[in-house]
Amino acid sequence: MIRVLIADDQQLVRMGLRMLCESESDLDVVGEAANGEEAVRLAERLVPDVVLMDLHMPGIDGIIATRQIVTARSSARVLAVTTFDDDDHLYPVLAAGAVGFVTKDTPPDDLLRAIRGAAQGDRMFSQSPLRRLVDQAASGRQAPYAVPELPSSLTEREREVLALVAEGLSNREIAERLYVGITTVKSHVASMMNKTGCQNRIGLAVLADRVGR
Template sequence: MIRVLLVDDQHLVRMGLTMLCESDPDMEIAGEASNGHEAVRLVERLLPDVVLMDLHMPGMDGVTATERIMAARPATRVLALTTFDDDDHLYPALAAGACGFVVKDTPPGELLDAVRRAAEGDSPFSQSVLNRLVEQAVRARGAVREAPAVVLPGLSPREREVLALVAAGHSNQEIAHRLHLGVTTVKTHVGSLMAKTGTRSRIRLAVLAVRAGIGED
């Protein structure tokens, strides 16, 4: 059972998220918070698996709350959930330790899938967010022509295939389906890629892949 803590200053939003999460037999609502201060306290007391964190709240905002939660309980999976998907909100949330970033107009099924992926250790992102991150990496790569190209030695052909699909934004389950592998095998490959490249998140893997010229054909 995935225990979810909902953090949003709007009561109606929390009600809607509660109904959505409780419609999934594998999820339960561990608690609700209306601001960052409450979120930090409840994480310590309730120990949720996933925190759905709004970023714009009065008092302590979601970015600061995420930073404090990760400092106290680094194993907590914080999934940023916001109306905005612009860079002013995205990068501070990632820097604070959020494992993923989902916009509020995400279809219900995709939001539930994002919560599951976060609980499993994955890094779910709305496709628009991932596309923009990758596009920015491409622009940066083109703008700094004198910089040496990123080289990723020691990767097996299969790891390169997995890395290309990670860069394209595919989930572990989607990668497993495309490559005719088990999901556990894909997780092993992703873990190996993170170890070999020194990255700590799926999104950093995706950006590194683009900078190295590895992408889905």
């Protein structure tokens, strides 16, 4: 069971996210916060697996709250769920420790996928910010992720996994696509990071974009 904490200053948004999560048998909403300070306090008390974090809230905003939650509990997975799809929000919340960034117009199934992926430690993004991260890093306009060359030591299966990582698929979805176990996928991802020097999935996605997958 994935324990979810919802942090958003709009009651209707919290209600909608709760209804969506509670429609799934593997998600349990353990609490709701109407501001960043409350989110930090509830995260410490309720110990959620995933925090759905709005960025614009009264008092402590979502970026500061994310940093405080991640600092206090390194195992907490914060997924930014926001209206604002721009770099001024994307990069600061990732730097604060969020594992992903999805917009509020994300289709319900994709949001559920992002929650489950975040719980597993995957970095989850809506397609628009993911595409922008890849484009900016590949063009050199942003340099938060080093992009090495594709090593010849990558196996054919690792190249297949790399292409699917670049599409934004979670480890579970890649496992289903390739008919292998999720542990096998995690091993491939870890191996690719080791061989390429990429520190995370965004680096792998940038690498895949550079070489044309």
